[in-house]
Amino acid sequence: MVNLDTLLGVGLLFRIGDKVVYPMHGAGIIEAIEEKEILGEKQQYYIMKMPVGNMQIMIPMGKVSKLGIRQVVDMAALERVMEILRREEDDLSISWNRRYRKNMEKMRTGDIYEVAGVVRELMHREKEKGLSTGERKMLDNARQILLSELVLVKNIDEEQATDLLEQVVNS
Secondary structure, three states: OOOHHHHHOOOOOOOOOOEEEEOOOEEEEEEEEEEEEEOOEEEEEEEEEOOOOOOEEEEEHHHHHHHOOEEOOOHHHHHHHHHHHHOOOOOOOOOHHHHHHHHHHHHHHOOHHHHHHHHHHHHHHHHHOOOOHHHHHHHHHHHHHHHHHHHHHHOOOHHHHHHHHHHHHOO
């Protein structure tokens, strides 16, 4: 463990117990702040525990801003996410590869509204026409990212979050 005074010089953005989102990985809770030596270089790391998938991720503190790490959204923002999930799907005539690139760009932003749009679009498309292997994998990843944030914001388990997501998209 690292002394809090040591961290002040590093620019402590998050504290132990904070709920944060790591774009392309999902939401988790900062469990610890540790100094590790990797490839001969000592760095401070946030140790983040992911509730969905039960993983642990080390995030270099010096790269937090560049990586787009952010706090989880509040309940008001979650309501907006639910509205996005209820909308009709977007234009289905876009070619597979253009749609894939567009959706990948949205997911990389880490913006929950963009991720919700990807989930909505791909879930509707899956129901209507089916998905390619690449889009199926993207849907699974986007769902995991969205579910992890739902779990932390609503303080529910993964199964309840999955049921909620299915119910909202199919309403």
